[in-house]
Amino acid sequence: MTRPRLPLLRAASRLAAFAAATAGVLFAFAVPANAAVPTGRYVALGDSYTSGPLIPTQVDLNCLRSNRNYPSLIAASVGSSSFADVSCSGATTDDILNGGSGQLGISLPPQLSAVNAxxxxxxxxxxGNDIGFSGIITDCAQASLSSPLGSPCKNRYTAGGVDQLRARIAATVPKVTAVLQAVRRAAPDARVVVLGYPAILPDSGYGCWPVVPIAYQDVPYLRGVQKALNTMLANAAAANNASYADVYTPSVGRDTCKSSGTRWVEGLIPQNAAAPFHPNARGEQGMADALLAALNN
Structure with a gap:
């Protein structure tokens, strides 16, 4: 495939003349070991929220993958007998099933090929990339750069009486289902856990324009879209013999509008080392904790 990679990072770069690799304060965390967590071979599949773009240290520049992302924290904590993190920035469900290419244009096999019996x-x-999150961020931010009033983003995506973003989520259901079924065929005895996405915008209220340039009335709309995406992922997990890790609930109050020492997800201009609108090291740690909680249920 030849489509552009890591669209969120490129979109943010177009909106702000700021280096995405802005240095920030890093936080060292430890994930407590827990005997209930499988300690055999662990394979992590996913997109940039999994890989951790621009969080030091980057160990795979083609996929912008950090050794401080949540899969690495989990693997080190529980002492996995072997560990394969094949997550890649810009990945879609198609990359998991059929392969693609990374940020440097280097071809990649299907992420699924790392999973075995x-x-x-x-x-x-x-x-997230299946529903076109990069375009959503670009459209909504550009429409609101000059004024926080109104709901230009919602108006765009609901024109004609059809919510295009909800339709995209519905269209992604069979794609996620295909991934989970393929994982189950490849590893019949594995514990499979689907993770949602952490809060990007505040869980209540109207955001923090211009720090995060989303119009006041668009914030509730986009919050609802993200929650709908997470609900879809939870339902897909339940329907396909997988667990679901809720990373949204513990991230409430740690969104892009919060201080640099609190937030899990960076805004348009990162103040911690991370890509714009992506988790920082604190966010990856928070997702690791949520994953451990799901594994213990």
Whole structure:
């Protein structure tokens, strides 16, 4: 495939003349070991929210993958007998099933190829790029740069009486289902956990324009879209013999509008080392904690 990669990062770059690799304060965390977590082979599948673009240290520049993302934290904590993190920035469900290319244009095999019959744990975080999140961020931010009033983003995506973003989520259901079924065929005995996405915008209220340039009335609309995406992922997990890790609930109060020492997800101009509108090291730690909680249920 030849489509552009990491669209969120490119979109943010077009909106702000700021280096995405802005240095920030890093936080060291430890994930407590727990005997209930599978300790055999662990394979992590996913997109940039899994890979951790621009969080030091980047160990794969083609996929912008950090060794401090939540899969790495989990693997180190529980002592996985073997570990394969094949998450990649810009990935869609198609990249998991059929392969693609990374940020440097280097071809990649299907992420699924890392899963085998001896795998005991598979985590999956996918779907954001399938609904075109990069375009959503670009459209909504550009429409609101000059004024926070109104709901230009909602108006665009609901023109004609059809909510295009909800329709995209519905269209992604069979794609996520296909991924989970393929994982189950490849690793019949594995524990499979689907992760949602952490809060990008505040869980209540109207945001923090111009720090995050989303119009006041668009904030509730986009919040609803993200919650609908997470609900879809939870339902897909339940329908396909997988667990669901809710990373949204623990991230409430840690969104892009919060201080640099609190937020899990960076805004348009990162103040911690991370890509714009992506989790920082604190966010990856928070998702690791949520994953452990799901594994213990």
């Amino acid at each position: 001896g795998t005991s744990l598979v985590t999956v975080q996918i779907g």
